[in-house]
Each structure stands twice: as C-alpha cells, then as structure tokens.
Amino acid sequence: MTTTSVDCPLQCGGQAQRSPIGWRGYAYRCPTCGGSFELSDGAQADADRGQLHPQAIERARQALANGKHPRIETGADDKRTTVIVSGAS
Numbered sequence: 001m002t003t004t005s006v007d008c009p010l011q012c013g014g015q016a017q018r019s020p021i022g023w024r025g026y027a028y029r030c031p032t033c034g035g036s037f038e039l040s041d042g043a044q045a046d047a048d049r050g051q052l053h054p055q056a057i058e059r060a061r062q063a064l065a066n067g068k069h070p071r072i073e074t075g076a077d078d079k080r081t082t083v084i085v086s087g088a089s
C-alpha cells in the first residue's frame with residue numbers, strides 16, 4: 001500500500017497521509033484534523049478539483065472532532081455528496 005503526503009482535502013491547511021483502499025477510494029490520516037477519514041473515488045475527484053462540497057467538509061470535520069471516522073462519498077450519477085459517520089476510529 002502506497003502512502004503519500006498531500007494537502008488535507010478537508011482544507012485544514014495541514015498535510016495528510018493518503019493511502020488507496022481499492023474500490024473504496026482513499027483513506028486519510030490528518031494530524032491537524034486529529035483523526036482518520038475516507039473519501040470515495042468520486043469525492044476524491046471532487047477534492048482534486050477543489051470542488052468538495054463545503055457542507056461535506058464541515059460535517060466530516062465535526063465528526064473528526066467527536067472522535068468519529070467519517071467517510072465522504074459523491075455519487076458518480078447524481079453528484080450528491082454524503083458523509084457517512086460510523087463508529088469511533
């Protein structure tokens with residue numbers, strides 16, 4: 001598994017460690033945000049264009065602040081962005 005250091009897609013201004021997780025997209029760990037999270041391929045494509053939905057970023061950061069492990073997904077068909085918050089990371 002290849003881990004690369006990239007600008008945090010949650011736009012915290014920090015550097016995050018990104019690892020591909022196959023068809024599920026990418027896993028991130030960001031010390032500035034204080035936790036780990038995931039982006040789907042669609043959400044990653046949005047983030048690469050700087051078009052990740054601001055509300056998705058906000059929800060993911062809130063989840064991280066609460067010790068959760070959020071996953072941001074953007075559907076390829078309807079471009080709807082959702083944030084899935086599962087248990088503690």
Ligand SMILES: [Zn+2]
Pocket residue numbers: 008009010011012013014016030031032033034
């Ligand atoms: Zn961050």
